[in-house]
Amino acid sequence: MSSPIVDIPPRVGNITVAEVAPAVPTAPLPDSERKGLTKKEIAADHPTWCPGCGDFSVLALYFKLIEKRKMLHEQITTVAGIGCSSRFPYFVQAHGVHYIHGRALPFASGISLSRPDLHVFVFGGDGDAFSIGGNHVNHTARKNINMTYVIMDNFVYGLTKKQTSPTSPIGFKSKTDLWGSLDQPVNPMKQLISAGATFVARATATNPNHLLQMMEAALDHDGFSVIECLSECVEFYEGAFDAANPRKGGVFSLVPPEHDVTDEAAAYKLSGDPFPGHFGIFYKVNRPTKNANEAKINATLKEKVKGLKDWQILQRNFDRLK
Amino acid sequence: MSESILTAPPSGGAPKVSKISEAIIRIAGNSQDGIQAIGGFLARLAGRSEQEVMTFMTIPSTISGGPSIFQVRIGSGEVLSSGDDADVLLAFYQHSYENHIDSVKKGGIVLYDSGHVEPKAEWLNDYHHVGVAISGLTVEAIGGTAKDKGKNIFALGLIAKMFDLNIPKLEKLVGERFAGKDESILKNALAAFHAGYAYSLGNLIETFQFMESQKRSGHQVVMNGNEALAYGLIAAGVRFGAGYPITPWSDIMELLRRELPKYGGSFIQCEDEIAAVSMALGASYAGRVAVTGSSGPGISLKTEAIGWAVMAEMPLIVCDIQRGGPSTGMPTNVEQSDLNIAVNGGHGDSPRVVIAPTNVEDCFYTAIEAVNIARKYSVPVIILSDQAISTRIEAFEEPNLEKLCQDISPDLTPVAEHKPYNLAAPDGITRHVAPGTKIQSGKYPIATGLEHDELGHPTGSPKLHMQMVAKRRRKLQALGESLPIPEIYGPAEGNVLLVGWGSTQGPIREAVDRARAAGDSVSSIHIKHINPLPPGLTNIFAGFNHVFVVEMNDEGLYGFGQLGGLLRARYCDPKIRGITKTDGLTFRVREILERAKATVAAGVRKL
Numbered sequence: 001m002s003s004p005i006v007d008i009p010p011r012v013g014n015i016t017v018a019e020v021a022p023a024v025p026t027a028p029l030p031d032s033e034r035k036g037l038t039k040k041e042i043a044a045d046h047p048t049w050c051p052g053c054g055d056f057s058v059l060a061l062y063f064k065l066i067e068k069r070k071m072l073h074e075q076i077t078t079v080a081g082i083g084c085s086s087r088f089p090y091f092v093q094a095h096g097v098h099y100i101h102g103r104a105l106p107f108a109s110g111i112s113l114s115r116p117d118l119h120v121f122v123f124g125g126d127g128d129a130f131s132i133g134g135n136h137v138n139h140t141a142r143k144n145i146n147m148t149y150v151i152m153d154n155f156v157y158g159l160t161k162k163q164t165s166p167t168s169p170i171g172f173k174s175k176t177d178l179w180g181s182l183d184q185p186v187n188p189m190k191q192l193i194s195a196g197a198t199f200v201a202r203a204t205a206t207n208p209n210h211l212l213q214m215m216e217a218a219l220d221h222d223g224f225s226v227i228e229c230l231s232e233c234v235e236f237y238e239g240a241f242d243a244a245n246p247r248k249g250g251v252f253s254l255v256p257p258e259h260d261v262t263d264e265a266a267a268y269k270l271s272g273d274p275f276p277g278h279f280g281i282f283y284k285v286n287r288p289t290k291n292a293n294e295a296k297i298n299a300t301l302k303e304k305v306k307g308l309k310d311w312q313i314l315q316r317n318f319d320r321l322k
Numbered sequence: 323m324s325e326s327i328l329t330a331p332p333s334g335g336a337p338k339v340s341k342i343s344e345a346i347i348r349i350a351g352n353s354q355d356g357i358q359a360i361g362g363f364l365a366r367l368a369g370r371s372e373q374e375v376m377t378f379m380t381i382p383s384t385i386s387g388g389p390s391i392f393q394v395r396i397g398s399g400e401v402l403s404s405g406d407d408a409d410v411l412l413a414f415y416q417h418s419y420e421n422h423i424d425s426v427k428k429g430g431i432v433l434y435d436s437g438h439v440e441p442k443a444e445w446l447n448d449y450h451h452v453g454v455a456i457s458g459l460t461v462e463a464i465g466g467t468a469k470d471k472g473k474n475i476f477a478l479g480l481i482a483k484m485f486d487l488n489i490p491k492l493e494k495l496v497g498e499r500f501a502g503k504d505e506s507i508l509k510n511a512l513a514a515f516h517a518g519y520a521y522s523l524g525n526l527i528e529t530f531q532f533m534e535s536q537k538r539s540g541h542q543v544v545m546n547g548n549e550a551l552a553y554g555l556i557a558a559g560v561r562f563g564a565g566y567p568i569t570p571w572s573d574i575m576e577l578l579r580r581e582l583p584k585y586g587g588s589f590i591q592c593e594d595e596i597a598a599v600s601m602a603l604g605a606s607y608a609g610r611v612a613v614t615g616s617s618g619p620g621i622s623l624k625t626e627a628i629g630w631a632v633m634a635e636m637p638l639i640v641c642d643i644q645r646g647g648p649s650t651g652m653p654t655n656v657e658q659s660d661l662n663i664a665v666n667g668g669h670g671d672s673p674r675v676v677i678a679p680t681n682v683e684d685c686f687y688t689a690i691e692a693v694n695i696a697r698k699y700s701v702p703v704i705i706l707s708d709q710a711i712s713t714r715i716e717a718f719e720e721p722n723l724e725k726l727c728q729d730i731s732p733d734l735t736p737v738a739e740h741k742p743y744n745l746a747a748p749d750g751i752t753r754h755v756a757p758g759t760k761i762q763s764g765k766y767p768i769a770t771g772l773e774h775d776e777l778g779h780p781t782g783s784p785k786l787h788m789q790m791v792a793k794r795r796r797k798l799q800a801l802g803e804s805l806p807i808p809e810i811y812g813p814a815e816g817n818v819l820l821v822g823w824g825s826t827q828g829p830i831r832e833a834v835d836r837a838r839a840a841g842d843s844v845s846s847i848h849i850k851h852i853n854p855l856p857p858g859l860t861n862i863f864a865g866f867n868h869v870f871v872v873e874m875n876d877e878g879l880y881g882f883g884q885l886g887g888l889l890r891a892r893y894c895d896p897k898i899r900g901i902t903k904t905d906g907l908t909f910r911v912r913e914i915l916e917r918a919k920a921t922v923a924a925g926v927r928k929l
Contacts, residue, residue: 041764089768090768098769106564106604110606139597294583298586310556322370322542
């Protein structure tokens, strides 16, 4: 054949989906004395957010989570789409991806499915999650792909300076709804539950202890875990979440202790309570992850070609094409 | 080219046996008649007999039913195209007969199902008509079960008799095809086959024997272009893919879904085209080049993500199995009209690599080359195949898989420091380290779609933007310089140079052969590397009075097809003109020759 086969330097190491142990939430430490990464070690660029933005709190707690759970730089992959909150990866000193608008979830799925040894975190806003990327949320939830997704919901498009977002309440005045928003807002909890997400929680940037708890629970969940975190845009929707903030005269109401997180109908009903609603885990069930299901298929099929080198597996197909 | 010798009707009397070097058989029926199966059996048999073979098919875009054809050209010598005119037409219905009689050589044989076809008096003199009650005899042979299922296998028996084909080999193929199915199915198939073979064609017809093949190669494999592409990707080491179903790309995703788990990989069916390209990019980023693919409509949807891959300098394989466009277009017809979107699709200055395989065998090797270019240059590579090559079956020399299969697992060895977008890198080529790799400096890179500095952090600096744009361009210029100069088919100087790309290589080369046999000065080149273009074209063009770019797309607003336009822009050579068409069918050899003659005669247009 005349095709030039470009010379590539050989690489070592061999990672295939089936052979790698999945990431465990607590890093297996070579040295049990090792401390978690300090904020100084894990912080990268200074965030570009406006002073007072709720996203600072989410970032600080992400650092805290990494420190507390003693994760290593190289085990973490932070993925984001487009939006104010999606600048996230630049502020974290770890492998990261700033992808295109609304598509962070399928990108992160590609990482998660091919590299079960990594912790995959996705950060984004309500535009990414419920507008341009709405369908990806549904399908990533349905497939139950292993990763943690924090939606920093501010009810407004901030990066583009105050247009209506899919979660803006009816009546919210924006540059694209001068007379107040007309369209029924997406209820994130309802959408996630009905789409088949296996871990659905709600938090707010103004209650850091609770948010950290939710992040830890999400990290420990085997599957697609999602947190909707109310995160105020002080520039374009000031006071949006005062009703959930006791310091501003609001009420921070936890999910009632008697709520059964495995009861889908109860979780759905809880999601329907008027704003500010409840905070905590709404829904949590165990369903095999896509990662596990694929690994199972791999194990079954690999058994049939046991002992064969890759080229010999392919040779079998070619022998049938003679 | 050796012409088939089916030139005169048989003189009657005892059936005579003629030695032939090649035959073109066109089978026409409806899509549910299993005519593709007959074609497949014939092609595979040819492959096993070390003969050359090429097929051509049309399928309706309806879910079930509709006219369909399958043409097989088998030769003892070189077979370059699926052939213009058939030696034998096998017609199952009146419409098959009437619509395809034109494709038969004068004096050729029309084998028809006398239960469904009424021959026309005006054609009886020109073609040798042989009526066989194919449907009725099939029902009889199988034992009066349901309808006429199996008539394709009966017809295969007839063809086997007519061409004195190797019966044990064919039986084995039929057996393999129905392996694992209910035993009665194989029994019925063989009953139908033997009934067809035993049917006395009597004195009506001569029979033929293929001459011994001149090929002395080891073994041949027989497959279509989509299979070759998918297996090539596996050989190249690709272990992850994501896609969304669309004709004619779906076969590739189905095959990879079935095969990749054996290698520890996965192929994921996604919710849409954008998710598919994104998921593949995620896997590429995670350390091993991944594949996505589609046909035109899906490629349009993927363009934003491909632009990200250019910006983030992420390797990726995108297969575009072109069909008629724009929009939903002609889903089951061929066209080469995605060249522009492959080369230029998306916003901004976003150079990427585009390679077009030229035949089925080349699909296999192109996949490997594409993967290696993507890795070496950290760039998305679009493999521009098309409907014709994807469904065409060819036999080719078995590749040395032990030698070709490569391991491209990610290397997670810790590195001291890492700047993926290092401006000082040789030829501006980016190297990524996969996540999971410890970077001892503690400075981790970001893969990004924003214009960025060397670590991938955003920048608004005009100077950095200029440098990074140049870097992304420069590496492809370096690739372009390293590409092989296209080989000239025929003499390096002459009157007409035909320039083709993609699946048209066969008919173009056959056109050159025929033209030269007739004393005309015609040569050709085939451009496989569409973007960047290979070196040496200026010199090649200089050797000819006319340069005609033969392609299956529209002549465009300014009189050039899509590659024609690119070459005009690149070489500013007024000799370059287009021979284009949009009928959704592959080029016939005759068509190329007639159009070339007419274009020469028309002279160079004043623009």
